[in-house]
Amino acid sequence: MxxxxxxxxxxxxxxxxxxxxxxxxxxxxxxxxxxxxxxxxxxxxxxxxxxxxxxxxxxxxxxxxxxxxxxxxxxxxxxxxxxxxxxxxxxxxxxxxxxGVSRLCAxxxxxxxxxxxxxxxxxxxxxxxxxxxxxxxxxxxxxxxxxxxxxxxxxxxxxxxxxxxxxxxxxxxxxxxxxxxxxxxxxxSRADTNEPHALEGPADPHDIQAFTWCLAMDYLEGENHVIDKPKDYSFWRKYRADFWPDQQLSWVSPNPVTLEPNEETLFWGTDKYPLFIYRRIIDRANFLQGTYPGDISIINWAQNDYWLGRIYDVPPHEAQRHLEGARQLSLSLLYWLQTEAPRPDGKAGYPGLRLRPDVTGTADGLAQAPYIRxxxxxxxxxxxxxxxxxxxxxxxxxxxxxxxxxxxxxxxxxxxxxxxxxxxxxxxxxxxxxxxxxxxxxxxxxxxxxxxxxxxxxxxxxxxxxxxxxxxxxxxxxxxxxxxxxxxxxxxxxxxxxxxxxxxxxxxxxxxxxxxxxxxxxx
Structure with missing residues (x-):
C-alpha cells in the first residue's frame, strides 16, 4: 500500500x-x-x-x-x-x-x-x-x-x-x-581547515566517533538478576584496544582530558568515582519510602562505547553487524558487572543489578536506539x-x-x-x-x-x-x-x-x- x-x-x-x-x-x-x-x-x-x-x-x-x-x-x-x-x-x-552528569537526570x-x-x-x-x-x-x-x-x-x-x-x-x-x-x-585534514587538532595527514571520512547502546538498570542488594551470558561475552571479556589502558571490561579507562589511566568503581565507598551515580536517573531518596525499590541508573560509560565500525555509508549487513556488536558490548558489560567486576569488599560481581525494560520501553532493557554522537x-x-x-x-x-x-x-x-x-x-x-x-x-x-x-x-x-x-x-x-x-x-x-x-x-x-x-x- x-x-x-x-x-x-x-x-x-x-x-x-x-x-x-x-x-x-x-x-x-x-x-x-x-x-x-x-x-x-x-x-x-x-x-x-x-x-x-x-x-x-x-x-x-x-x-x-x-x-x-x-x-x-x-x-x-x-x-x-x-x-x-x-x-x-x-x-x-x-x-x-x-x-552527576546533569542538573536534570530523569x-x-x-x-x-x-x-x-x-x-x-x-x-x-x-x-x-x-x-x-x-x-x-x-x-x-x-x-x-x-x-x-x-x-x-x-x-x-x-x-x-x-x-x-x-x-x-x-x-x-x-x-x-x-x-x-x-x-x-x-x-x-588540517590542510583543509587549519584546525589545531584536525588530522595532520589527509582527511579520513571513516574516522567517526564511537556510538553507544545505553541500558537502564537498578540495584537490589541480596537479589540475583544475572542475565544469560551474552553470545559475544568471550570476545568482549578479552578485548583491549591499542589506545586503551586496560581491557575494556574493567574499571580502568583513560581520563578524557589527560588520557592517563583513570580507575573507577560502581558505588560510593572508596575514593574512586562511582559510575552508578554518574547517570543515575532516579534517586529513591527523593521519594517516599517504598516508591522505588532501588535507584535507577543508565549505563553510558567509556566501557560501552563502540568504535569497531560505522553504521552509515556502509552496506546494510555491515551496519547491522555493528549495531548488534554495540548491543552485545553493553550486555557484556552488564554481565561482567553482575558476575566478575572486582568489589571494594573483595567479592566479585553485583548480581543484584537488574535490567529495567519498563524504563526504556523495550523488551530487554536496552534503549530503543543507539546514542549517535x-x-x-x-x-x-x-x-x-x-x-x-x-x-x-x-x-x-x-x-x-x-x-x-x-x-x-x-x-x-x-x-x-x-x-x-x-x-x-x-x-x-x-x-x-x-x-x-x-x-x-x-x-x-x-x-x-x-x-x-x-x-x-x-x-x-x-x-x-x-x-x-x-x-x-x-x-x-x-x-x-x-x-x-x-x-x-x-x-x-x-x-x-x-x-x-x-x-x-x-x-x-x-x-x-x-x-x-x-x-x-x-x-
Whole structure:
C-alpha cells in the first residue's frame, strides 16, 4: 500500500532537534508532518536514554525558552504525580536522579510524557501529524529542490510526503544521501581547515566517533538478576584496544582530558568515582519510602562505547553487524558487572543489578536506539571551525561572534574514541553562537538540517552535538522554514538580505531564543 500526503513542512526524524523544529513550526501556525523511526519522540532524551549534557548556567540562561519549559515540565511531572519527599517538593531545581552528569537526570519515559504534553494541542487540532515507526527510504528531487520524501511505515506500508520544506532531523543525517545533498563525514585534514587538532595527514571520512547502546538498570542488594551470558561475552571479556589502558571490561579507562589511566568503581565507598551515580536517573531518596525499590541508573560509560565500525555509508549487513556488536558490548558489560567486576569488599560481581525494560520501553532493557554522537554533516554555506570556539585559540576574546546567529550553546569540545582508533579529545571551548550559515546547504534550497548534521567539523561537532544545542538548532530550523513560507523567501535569502535576517532574528527572540551570551569564561 502506497499513500501520498501534502503538508507545509515535513520533518524527518523525531529526536531532540526534530521535535523542537515541529514545536517551533506549529507555534507559527504551519501544518507539519513529523516522522520518527522508533516508538518514542525525543531521541537522546528518550529513545536513546541519555540524560541531558548541559552547561553550568543552564538554569539561568544559555538555552531557548521552550527547552527551559521542557526541563521545568519534567520537574513538575514528578512533583505532581509522584509521592516525593517534602525536601524534593520544595526544591525549585529538583533533580529526580541526582546524577552527576546533569542538573536534570530523569527517566526517559517521564521526559516522553512531558514532550507529548507540549505538542498535544497541535496534534489534537490536526496541525501536527506524528508518524512513529517510519523511516525515510527515498526522495524525489528537481535540480536544487526536494519535491518529496517517501518513508516506510510499520508493516511495510509506504507514504510519500510532498512539502515546500523538508528538515533532516535523523540521527545519522539519513535524508542527505537520499536527496543528493552534499555532505561530509569523519575527520577533516588540517590542510583543509587549519584546525589545531584536525588530522595532520589527509582527511579520513571513516574516522567517526564511537556510538553507544545505553541500558537502564537498578540495584537490589541480596537479589540475583544475572542475565544469560551474552553470545559475544568471550570476545568482549578479552578485548583491549591499542589506545586503551586496560581491557575494556574493567574499571580502568583513560581520563578524557589527560588520557592517563583513570580507575573507577560502581558505588560510593572508596575514593574512586562511582559510575552508578554518574547517570543515575532516579534517586529513591527523593521519594517516599517504598516508591522505588532501588535507584535507577543508565549505563553510558567509556566501557560501552563502540568504535569497531560505522553504521552509515556502509552496506546494510555491515551496519547491522555493528549495531548488534554495540548491543552485545553493553550486555557484556552488564554481565561482567553482575558476575566478575572486582568489589571494594573483595567479592566479585553485583548480581543484584537488574535490567529495567519498563524504563526504556523495550523488551530487554536496552534503549530503543543507539546514542549517535556524530552524524553526516551538510556542506554548508558556513562551517564552524575549532578556531572559532577554542579557548586556546581565542583566549579572552571569547568565541568568534556571528552576525547571523540563530541561537547559542556551550560545551567542551568532547570527542569520544573513534573508528580510526584515536582516543578521546577533550579540550576547553568558549560559549558560542549558532550561525545561520551552518544551517544552509551549499546548493539545495529547501532542505534544512535540524540536529547534529549542520555545518560543523569533526572537531566542532564535539561541542555542538549536545541536547540543548540540538534543541536550539531544531527550533531555529523549524522557525526558518515557517518564516520563509510566510515571507515567500528562501533560507539563503534570509541570510544574505540584512532586513530579512533582522526580521528573522527578531522573530526568534520573541519566541525566547537567545542569540548572544553575556560575558562568561571558558568551559
Amino acid at each position: 502506497h499513500r501520498e500526503i501534502e503538508t507545509d513542512i515535513a520533518i524527518i526524524g523525531g529526536g531532540v532537534g526534530g521535535y523542537a523544529a515541529a514545536l517551533s513550526a506549529c507555534r507559527m501556525g504551519r501544518q507539519v508532518i513529523l516522522t520518527e523511526e522508533t516508538d518514542w519522540i525525543g531521541g537522546q532524551l528518550t529513545s536513546q536514554a541519555v540524560p541531558p549534557d548541559e552547561h553550568r548556567w543552564i538554569e539561568q540562561f544559555g538555552c531557548t525558552r521552550s527547552y527551559r519549559e521542557f526541563r521545568q515540565g519534567v520537574r513538575a511531572y514528578y512533583k505532581r504525580h509522584f509521592p516525593v519527599t517534602a525536601q524534593a517538593q520544595a526544591a525549585y531545581y529538583l533533580n529526580p536522579g541526582n546524577g 527517566e526517559p519515559r517521564a521526559m516522553l510524557e512531558v514532550l507529548q504534553a507540549m505538542i498535544a494541542p497541535f496534534i489534537h487540532s490536526g496541525r501536527l501529524t506524528l508518524l512513529l515507526r517510519s523511516r525515510p527510504v527515498s526522495a524525489e528531487t528537481d535540480g536544487d529542490t526536494v519535491r518529496s520524501v517517501t518513508v516506510q511505515e510499520a508493516y511495510g506500508r509506504r507514504l510519500t510526503i510532498r512539502a515546500p520544506y523538508f528538515l533532516d532531523a535523523t540521527e545519522c543525517g539519513d535524508l542527505l544521501p537520499l536527496a543528493g545533498v552534499e555532505y561530509v563525514t569523519g575527520a577533516e 556524530e552524524s553526516r554533516r551538510i556542506r554548508a554555506q558556513f562551517t564552524v571551525l575549532e578556531q572559532h570556539v577554542s579557548a586556546a585559540v581565542r583566549g579572552d576574546q571569547g568565541a568568534v561572534p556571528f552576525a547571523d546567529s540563530v541561537g547559542i550553546g556551550c560545551y567542551r569540545i568532547d570527542l569520544h574514541p573513534s573508528t580510526a582508533g584515536r582516543n578521546y579529545l577533550d579540550i576547553s571551548s568558549l560559549p558560542f553562537q549558532i550561525p545561520l550559515g551552518s544551517l544552509l546547504p551549499v546548493r539545495v534550497r529547501n532542505l534544512l538540517p535540524a540536529c547534529k548534521n549542520i555545518g560543523t567539523t569533526h572537531i566542532t561537532n564535539g561541542c555542538y552535538r549536545l541536547h540543548p544545542v540540538e534543541w536550539n538548532i531544531g527550533e531555529a530550523a523549524g522557525a526558518l522554514a515557517a518564516f520563509c513560507l510566510d515571507q515567500a523567501a528562501e533560507p539563503h535569502q534570509v541570510r544574505s538580505d540584512a532586513a530579512k535576517l533582522e526580521a528573522f532574528q527578531t522573530l526568534l527572540t520573541s519566541y525566547g531564543v537567545e542569540l548572544a551570551w553575556p560575558k562568561i569564561g571558558a568551559v
